[in-house]
Amino acid sequence: MTTEAPVAAGRIVLLTASHRVAPGLLSWPAWQTLRAADRVLCADEAHPQLPYLREAGVVVEIAAVTAQELVDACAGGTSQAEGSGEGRTVVVVPSGEGDTALTDGLARLAGSGRVQMPDLELLPGSxxxxxxxxxxxxxxxDRIRAECPWSSTQTHTGLAKYGIEEAYELVEAIEDGDRDELREELGDVLLQVVFHARIAQEDEHEPFSIDDVAGTIVEKLIHRHPHVFGDERAETPEDVKEHWLRTKAIEKQRDSVTDGVPLGQPGLALAAKLASRVRSAGLDVPLPAGSGIGYELLALAVRAEASGTDPEAALRAAGRAYRDAIRAAEGQE
Incomplete structure (x- = not known):
């Protein structure tokens, strides 16, 4: 007496693809699986992958199936090898949001123990x-700019103060050493860049986009790093800085070493930046004569810069210590 071998339950392949990658750019294992499958199912008739699959000769059925129907489709039939007795391979192309009802249903069937389940495979296509x-x-x-009553009315000028605030909050997160806060504040700064670039797209006379912003900084970085992208050599950080300053001077064609120094930055940072420019240029410029706290702070900032100390960071550190002392005094009352 012979006993027939049980028919295999088949194979379900959930083919995923990143919506951030152009449709049709799938991995070779994905194309192999699609071509060899007995059936390819997709519930979304507007799925961006469908035109490319059909162009490649893959027959896709537009059908929304339940978990049980999918299991039944894999079992009870033969594969492409006629008479092989094997279960079928069914590939499912999920929608962009994912077919949670289907995947949850498959999980319930697998956990019930009452159904002979096909092999389940998650195949990333890209x-x-x-x-x-x-x-x-x-x-x-893009969507916020179009639909949000507040965001849709903002201008470069109106947003300027938020850029300053976010930059200071980023510095605070760095000095606090809080990694979670650092990640969040970096995102807030990045938002300012993307927001301004989105507004710039709407300018009637000189529009530019986030791609133009990115392209400009990429070109600048490549041009100012000839030791990375060119034939020049730089063995030390000082060599790199020299390359950077020399290239920048050629690009800007400035008349003074003070050109490009924003006067609106905090006073200590401004004084340190001017002192840095003077030192880098090899100039001998005496500090202006004057009395009062401003001139005293200027001298302190220049001295700090000469010793390699950021006067703004040093004053913030002292300010934090002062804040802690205040809180300690309040706690004793």
Whole structure:
């Protein structure tokens, strides 16, 4: 007496693809699986992958199936090898949001113990490249600019103060050493860049986009790092700084070493920046004669810069110590 081998339950392949990668750019294992499958199912008739799958000769059925129907589709039939007795391979192309009802249903069936389940496989058809989530940020910003009553009316001038605030909050997170806060504040600063770039797109006379912003800084970085992207050599950080300053001077064609120093920055930082420019240029410029706290602070800032100390950071550190002392005094009352 012979006993027939049980028919295998087949194979379900959930094919995922990043929406941040152009449709049709799938991995070779994904294309192999699609071509070899007995059936390819997709519930979304507007899925961006469908035109490319059909162009490649893959037959896709537009059908929304339940977990049980999908299991039944895998079992009870033969594969492409006629008479092999094996279960079928069914590939499901989920929607962009994912088919949670289907995956939850499959999980329930598998956990019930009452159903012979097919092999379940999650096959990534494409992966996000580094920086891909920036595309999400651009898309979200586009929608907010179009639909939010507050964001849709903002201008470069109106947002300027937030850029300053976010920069200071980023510095505070760095000095506090709080990694979670640092990640969040970096995002807030990045938002300011994307927001301003989105507003700039709407300018009637000189529009530019976030891609133009990114392209400009990429060109600048490549041009100012000839020791990385060119033939020049730089063995030390001082060599790199020399390259940077020399290239920047050629680009800007400035008349004075003070050109490009923003006068609106905090006073100690301004004094230190001017002192740095004087020192880098090899100039001998005496401090202006004068009396009062301003001239005293100027001298302190110049002295700090000459010793390699950031006077703003030093004063903030002292301010934090003063704050802690105040809190301690309050706690004793």
């Amino acid at each position: 992966y996000d490249l580094p920086g891909a989530r920036l595309l999400d940020l651009v898309q979200v910003m």
